[in-house]
């Protein structure tokens with residue numbers, strides 16, 4: 001018998017997902033397809049009889065917008081939403097804004113795969129000359145964090161994402177789950193991967209092969225120690241999910257941007 005249910009969700013497609021650019025801490029809204037993905041996800045969760053008590057999001061609009069659309073489609077708009085920068089997408093440093101396929105042409109697909117999926121390789125740091133530096137660090141939302149702005153990351157490996165996420169997980173999310181609340185975490189590809197690594201004890205090597213498509217709920221059934229009782233379930237049409245995973249993986253294939 002499972003004790004707790006937890007749903008992790010990578011937001012619906014964002015405008016830069018469509019353009020195949022590293023989006024990371026740049027605040028982008030959902031694309032039209034992304035809005036539809038989030039609504040479909042909400043409908044699916046409603047059909048499954050899912051009832052959330054609490055939702056956590058990052059402080060990036062695409063994860064918040066996704067949570068709203070999911071709750072709206074479920075007729076559960078009243079459910080409280082708590083936001084934290086600690087659930088933000090991985091900080092991709094100097095890679096932010098660049099096109100993955102073009103980076104693969106310039107640096108090779110292997111290098112891009114290492115940047116995207118290795119556990120402990122940090123991409124090159126962002127600095128003040130970067131075109132998105134000011135947009136990110138002058139944004140008022142980063143004055144609301146529980147660390148001073150100067151201490152926010154300038155680039156992160158997946159390991160560093162997990163290091164900043166775990167304090168929030170332990171102090172804020174775990175107690176709510178243990179109080180019996182059914183929680184949705186509407187976050188990002190890499191913040192969800194980091195959490196999955198932690199919960200499932202995925203090895204540093206094997207996490208490179210875990211890819212999450214946009215807008216697909218990942219359901220976990222946990223015991224009283226928050227250990228998974230069975231393999232994660234990606235909910236929805238399995239053939240479509242496999243195709244969506246391949247699409248995300250193929251974003252790192254070398255090709256001229258169109």
Ligand SMILES: O=C(O)[C@H](O)COP(=O)(O)O
Pocket residue numbers: 021022023024025089090092116188189190248
């Ligand atoms: O930051 C981004 O652009 C994506 O949401 C995650 O990108 P990735 O699939 O290359 O890690």
